[in-house]
Amino acid sequence: MKKPRVGIFGFTGCAGDQLMILNLEDELLDLVGALDIKSFTMASSLVEDDEYDVAFVEGSITTPKQKEKLEQIRNKSKLLVAIGDCAAWGGVQASCNGIVSVSKKMVEVYGSRNVWEIYESKPLSAYVKVDFVLPGCPIEKEEFLRAATSLLHGDIPEAVDYPVCVECKLRENGCVLLEGRLCLGPITPGGCKARCPSLGVDCIGCRGVIDGESRIKSAIEVFKEAGFEKDYVKKRLRMFAANYPEILEVK
Amino acid sequence: MAKADLPKLFRTLAKYGPVVAPVRVGENVVFREVTSLEEVELEYTRSLTPPKKLFLGPQEEILKFDGEKYEEVFEDGKAVLFGVHACDINGLLKLDEIYLDSPQDEYYARRRENVMIVGMSCVPDERCFCTSTGSSYAYGGFDLFLHDIGREYVVRVRTERGYEFTKDGYFKRMEEKDFLAFKKAEEKKVRSIKRKVDLAGIGDLIDVTPKSLWEELTAKCLACGSCNLVCPTCQCYDVLDVLELDIRSGSRIRRWDSCMLKRHALVAGGGNFRPTVVERTANRLSCKVGGEIRCVGCGRCTVYCPAKIDLVEMLERIRVGA
Amino acid sequence: MNELIPKPVKILKVKDQTPIEKLFTLGVKLGQKPGQFIEMSIAGVGEAPVSICSSPTRGNVEVCVRRVGRVTNALHRLGAGARVGVRGPYGNGFPLEKMRGSEVVLVAGGIGMAPVRAVLQYLLDKKKEYGEIKLLYGIRDYSMMLFKDEILKLMNSKACTVYLSYEKEDEVCKRLRKEYPERVCQGVVTKLFEMVKLNPEAHAVVCGPPVMFWFVFKEMRNRGFPIERLYMTLERRMKCGIGKCKHCVVGVGSMMKYVCKDGPVFSGVEALTMRGMKYVR
Amino acid sequence: MRVEIDPLARVEGEGGIEVEMEGNQVRDVKFNIFEGPRFFESFIKGMWYDKVPDVMRRICAICTCSHSMASIKAMEDALGVRVSKQTELLRDLLIHGEMIESHALHVYALALPDFLGFPSVIHMAKKYPKEVKGALQLKKAGNLVHNILTGREVHGMNERIGGFSTIPSENELEEIRKAMEMTREFAILAVKLFSSFELPDAARSENTFIALNPGKRFGYYGKEHVASDGGRWDVHDYRKHIKEKTVKHSRAKHSSYKGKPFMVGALARLALFGNKLEGEAKRLYQKHKEKLDLQNSISNNLAQAIELVHSVDRCIQDVDELLSRGIDKRDFAEVKPRAGSGTASVEAPRGVLIHSYRLDGKGRVVWADVITPTAMNAANVDKDFRVAAPRLVNTKELERTLEMIARAYDPCISCSTHLVVVRRI
Numbered sequence A: 001m002k003k004p005r006v007g008i009f010g011f012t013g014c015a016g017d018q019l020m021i022l023n024l025e026d027e028l029l030d031l032v033g034a035l036d037i038k039s040f041t042m043a044s045s046l047v048e049d050d051e052y053d054v055a056f057v058e059g060s061i062t063t064p065k066q067k068e069k070l071e072q073i074r075n076k077s078k079l080l081v082a083i084g085d086c087a088a089w090g091g092v093q094a095s096c097n098g099i100v101s102v103s104k105k106m107v108e109v110y111g112s113r114n115v116w117e118i119y120e121s122k123p124l125s126a127y128v129k130v131d132f133v134l135p136g137c138p139i140e141k142e143e144f145l146r147a148a149t150s151l152l153h154g155d156i157p158e159a160v161d162y163p164v165c166v167e168c169k170l171r172e173n174g175c176v177l178l179e180g181r182l183c184l185g186p187i188t189p190g191g192c193k194a195r196c197p198s199l200g201v202d203c204i205g206c207r208g209v210i211d212g213e214s215r216i217k218s219a220i221e222v223f224k225e226a227g228f229e230k231d232y233v234k235k236r237l238r239m240f241a242a243n244y245p246e247i248l249e250v251k
Numbered sequence B: 001m002a003k004a005d006l007p008k009l010f011r012t013l014a015k016y017g018p019v020v021a022p023v024r025v026g027e028n029v030v031f032r033e034v035t036s037l038e039e040v041e042l043e044y045t046r047s048l049t050p051p052k053k054l055f056l057g058p059q060e061e062i063l064k065f066d067g068e069k070y071e072e073v074f075e076d077g078k079a080v081l082f083g084v085h086a087c088d089i090n091g092l093l094k095l096d097e098i099y100l101d102s103p104q105d106e107y108y109a110r111r112r113e114n115v116m117i118v119g120m121s122c123v124p125d126e127r128c129f130c131t132s133t134g135s136s137y138a139y140g141g142f143d144l145f146l147h148d149i150g151r152e153y154v155v156r157v158r159t160e161r162g163y164e165f166t167k168d169g170y171f172k173r174m175e176e177k178d179f180l181a182f183k184k185a186e187e188k189k190v191r192s193i194k195r196k197v198d199l200a201g202i203g204d205l206i207d208v209t210p211k212s213l214w215e216e217l218t219a220k221c222l223a224c225g226s227c228n229l230v231c232p233t234c235q236c237y238d239v240l241d242v243l244e245l246d247i248r249s250g251s252r253i254r255r256w257d258s259c260m261l262k263r264h265a266l267v268a269g270g271g272n273f274r275p276t277v278v279e280r281t282a283n284r285l286s287c288k289v290g291g292e293i294r295c296v297g298c299g300r301c302t303v304y305c306p307a308k309i310d311l312v313e314m315l316e317r318i319r320v321g322a
Numbered sequence C: 001m002n003e004l005i006p007k008p009v010k011i012l013k014v015k016d017q018t019p020i021e022k023l024f025t026l027g028v029k030l031g032q033k034p035g036q037f038i039e040m041s042i043a044g045v046g047e048a049p050v051s052i053c054s055s056p057t058r059g060n061v062e063v064c065v066r067r068v069g070r071v072t073n074a075l076h077r078l079g080a081g082a083r084v085g086v087r088g089p090y091g092n093g094f095p096l097e098k099m100r101g102s103e104v105v106l107v108a109g110g111i112g113m114a115p116v117r118a119v120l121q122y123l124l125d126k127k128k129e130y131g132e133i134k135l136l137y138g139i140r141d142y143s144m145m146l147f148k149d150e151i152l153k154l155m156n157s158k159a160c161t162v163y164l165s166y167e168k169e170d171e172v173c174k175r176l177r178k179e180y181p182e183r184v185c186q187g188v189v190t191k192l193f194e195m196v197k198l199n200p201e202a203h204a205v206v207c208g209p210p211v212m213f214w215f216v217f218k219e220m221r222n223r224g225f226p227i228e229r230l231y232m233t234l235e236r237r238m239k240c241g242i243g244k245c246k247h248c249v250v251g252v253g254s255m256m257k258y259v260c261k262d263g264p265v266f267s268g269v270e271a272l273t274m275r276g277m278k279y280v281r
Numbered sequence D: 001m002r003v004e005i006d007p008l009a010r011v012e013g014e015g016g017i018e019v020e021m022e023g024n025q026v027r028d029v030k031f032n033i034f035e036g037p038r039f040f041e042s043f044i045k046g047m048w049y050d051k052v053p054d055v056m057r058r059i060c061a062i063c064t065c066s067h068s069m070a071s072i073k074a075m076e077d078a079l080g081v082r083v084s085k086q087t088e089l090l091r092d093l094l095i096h097g098e099m100i101e102s103h104a105l106h107v108y109a110l111a112l113p114d115f116l117g118f119p120s121v122i123h124m125a126k127k128y129p130k131e132v133k134g135a136l137q138l139k140k141a142g143n144l145v146h147n148i149l150t151g152r153e154v155h156g157m158n159e160r161i162g163g164f165s166t167i168p169s170e171n172e173l174e175e176i177r178k179a180m181e182m183t184r185e186f187a188i189l190a191v192k193l194f195s196s197f198e199l200p201d202a203a204r205s206e207n208t209f210i211a212l213n214p215g216k217r218f219g220y221y222g223k224e225h226v227a228s229d230g231g232r233w234d235v236h237d238y239r240k241h242i243k244e245k246t247v248k249h250s251r252a253k254h255s256s257y258k259g260k261p262f263m264v265g266a267l268a269r270l271a272l273f274g275n276k277l278e279g280e281a282k283r284l285y286q287k288h289k290e291k292l293d294l295q296n297s298i299s300n301n302l303a304q305a306i307e308l309v310h311s312v313d314r315c316i317q318d319v320d321e322l323l324s325r326g327i328d329k330r331d332f333a334e335v336k337p338r339a340g341s342g343t344a345s346v347e348a349p350r351g352v353l354i355h356s357y358r359l360d361g362k363g364r365v366v367w368a369d370v371i372t373p374t375a376m377n378a379a380n381v382d383k384d385f386r387v388a389a390p391r392l393v394n395t396k397e398l399e400r401t402l403e404m405i406a407r408a409y410d411p412c413i414s415c416s417t418h419l420v421v422v423r424r425i
């Protein structure tokens, strides 16, 4: 069997998802042995411009050049997998989308509005077709490994479409929300084994939302009844999924 | 049996196998393996997840495959499940109806066989309504049951296996006054359970409840599934295969599932028979109290619902129709 | 015996049916009742319930599978010689014993032709025990017709009367309509009822996508067909096939049933009185 | 003619080098960042104090703990939170763990392939199995510290303003010690490897260093910045000394100290505080002091290797101290919002990192400033390029050497919150 040709690319983000792949210390050598890695800028200076069976793409798109490059990758790849919250939802850098314009941000940080032509941080799917999304900030390495084996086997991996609460209960955690902290677990897709609540920390929603399923309005109502300030709720919802239409609309 | 002799009983039980008992972890009580009686929370209201987890694991491997054949994975082991309340024992009896029905679920059946159950009287709170579901008392489904009557326990024996443990000298024969004390303690417990819900014919009322009321009842529901995952009688499980890097071998895993989740009634092509929380809640309630009563009144789904949706309140509103 | 452990079974033959459906002949005989299904495993991908589309009178089990998701895609990649896991047969199957001596009307749409074929084969093989057989089959166009050779052959035969409806006209459909103007028409499957005389003494078997089912149901009821003599299969998500995992329950309120063990075959009355059957895309 | 190295591989983020030449004259050299900027300092405004570290640690994946600690400490500074000795020890353990993870990745996986002539560490695996295994093991040991203390390898959640949400158990700390003891040899091996290479010296030029004064013992926390020319100031006064200005040719912000570029990072730390090292790291430092050419930025790799040894040993010491004190499972300082401002600086693997915030009465950010080590180093990289390019102009080595220089700084471009170099051709 021919090894699948794989490219791993990064756009605007923290490189954390590529790093998570490198963090598969025990499996890395087997994994790269099973794949024909054609491009992995973070780890290798060998860049083969090629066709890819699978392209894993990290980061959000913020410049015209990135958009162009993403389109090139798309054209050369059979499957395009978005890895990480930036690629899936736009990342933390999108948290003020629709509130503070890019040029204002530019002025605030660089003191001038036209330093660069820049887009509002958007997920990859705003520009190209995305075949599969591995969410998370950063991705879960086990989930990546499982997705990679599925792809190797020829299947599209199975996406997680249930909330963090499920994993919390499977791990027998108490409910952080009921204990008085604003936890986004009920609207955030699981897959992280409820990392934060398991440590007693509220979920900040680093895996985005469950598209078409997360009950944003109900959650806002529940948070309000629990006594959280409106502005606080809004800021929290916007942290990782500001581009989700229902959250973008929250006043 | 005198309360002071409980450590003795605990030690003899421990000879049967590892003891799993309620333990306090932060604000919650969970069933964990313990090595001494000191770790055990003897007086508790309800555990976070029900003790059914010993028989139907939250997440368990059921088989392995290697590209050629499928092999069962089953860890054989005896254990003692200590300190189970009547509601949860009744919950297990409800699960028995499903999982021991032919063809029986081998994993469940064998564990049910292997695990000895020691019941214990409970400390009800205002969310318990087991008297309405007929599950405040366990008529069977355990080996031993310890009823707290003050300074002593009345021990009910239900199996020969349980009987073996009551042969030691510190077990006394029941006398008339013990029967009276036992009866009084049970009456007191029943009286202390204030919460009541009328379930007669509720299934048909669920059936005719208009969508508008469902929408109101479920407005805050987050579709998070917690209510199902803490329920002692929820039986649903999901299955997934995990493949190794050699893309030949791997294992099949099943884990608790919830009918409040999107995928529960989703079929190929994206069709969903229960697309919103309305249909899902109607299904959940039907399943619990629609036909035969499968709710044991433990109150968990209410206590652990992040949206504080109250099952009993819902049922009451369904009864009055508004 | 552990019911959840599949048995490895060899695929003996794979035959393309349509661009998205293939017929698999498996190296196993199960003595199933028509209408029963098996749980098929592709190790590492998962399990899926599929109806057995062959009659026990014909030997090896055959399944006709549409490529729609993970498991079915993986299955479609396999060829003769590969192994799959099989559990079953499960489900109640059609009450063929009740139908003995009477006329049987088979109505199929899309992949619903798969379980119907099992019934058809059975009836044909036991022709003496049953009355007249009518098959009403609705397809999108010829390319989407399942069991093409068999159906075309039957159209010529006396053993059973085949009615065919198609939505899009192509060369073959046009030819068939010319050849059998009284049995072939353009339109959805319900249109065929204009050509068929329904015998209220008959039994009916209806299989197809949920939308089609309800239209057929209404049409037949309006034409005076007794719905208690109508049988249909329901399709739901399923994980265990044996009444444990409860994904497949239907009905709301006091009547809940498992599709896997109380079904997948239900009578028209059961279907009519059951709520929560709505299918939303 | 224009030489472009695009993209610059094996750095964390996306960048490139551009050299413009006219005949044999180098007209311009630029260290480019094409990665889209993310405007952390802008969009963090309005965020409530409790989640500021959760956002800010996402500036960078490799030094996520440094950002985490810098933002947490700045918040604690603003809110007047004092943490316990146990928390301080756990934080020390954490930053040393991060140093191991980051340096192991950089030294072994990103820089070593240059010296051994491979495109990547993965390609090295056949010929140098021991080194590659060592790299992975070291990285894993560092990640273990992350996992246990923060909850995962990248972007943890357990380290909070006020302390740690869940305190690690004795067993987990023992596990860290074991991992450190097992991988120590690979830290030492790194020093051996990097002290044996001949370094390209094309960029040799005067370097000014700035680092955080760690106090009595070598380490990565402190309250005072020290410069190699004798300058020193409280971290709160950083803006008086470290200037950010817009450079005409690139419209980028470059940092300068007394009007000149400066260098931060492992080399700067050893140059200024190497004498505070202890044990094996001290011995190795003294042994290779000659080799550690302070005027050649590429020496940074060797400095990192020495720090690896220090960090491994320090993790073991921290674990021992924590265990001997006994673990307090409920240790967490009280945190209450209030108006105020706070600043903190830590030594990230790449050098001095500064976070500074002003909060309103509800504890919401009204102003934020982050200066990352990569931003501070950018001007120095430019300086090195300007020195090296003319010396190499007609050799085949030009591109490779420039890349090696840039890479020696271990630039983490994603963390350059506001390091923008616009390409103008």
Ligand SMILES: Cc1cc2nc3c(=O)[nH]c(=O)nc-3n(C[C@H](O)[C@H](O)[C@H](O)COP(=O)(O)OP(=O)(O)OC[C@H]3O[C@@H](n4cnc5c(N)ncnc54)[C@H](O)[C@@H]3O)c2cc1C
Residues within 6 Å of the ligand: B266, B267, B268, B269, C037, C046, C047, C048, C049, C050, C051, C052, C063, C064, C065, C066, C067, C068, C069, C070, C071, C072, C073, C111, C114, C115, C234, C235, C236, C237, C238, C239, C264
């Ligand atoms: C009784 C019965 C008989 C069936 N007979 C046939 C048949 O003869 N031919 C045929 O092509 N299809 C048949 N189906 C439908 C077939 O089971 C689904 O198309 C198949 O499960 C999709 O699996 P997948 O993994 O390819 O799709 P995915 O969408 O990837 O589904 C993943 C999992 O979801 C579950 N699932 C998804 N859709 C369905 C569904 N419609 N029904 C049950 N479970 C589902 C399965 O457990 C599957 O493993 C039948 C379904 C039932 C219930």
Ligand code: SF4
Residues within 6 Å of the ligand: A137, A164, A185, A188, A189, A192, A193, A194, A195, A196, A197, A202, A203, A204, A205, A206, A207, D157
């Ligand atoms: S619990 Fe929430 S914030 Fe934490 S890792 Fe999971 S999805 Fe991310």
Ligand code: SF4
Residues within 6 Å of the ligand: B227, B230, B231, B232, B233, B234, B288, B294, B295, B296, B297, B298, B299, B300, B301, B302, B311
């Ligand atoms: S439905 Fe609720 S109250 Fe009833 S048994 Fe389940 S968890 Fe307990």
Ligand code: SF4
Residues within 6 Å of the ligand: B220, B221, B222, B223, B224, B225, B226, B227, B228, B260, B301, B304, B305, B306, B307, B308, B309
């Ligand atoms: S626990 Fe509450 S919010 Fe969650 S699904 Fe159940 S009813 Fe809805």
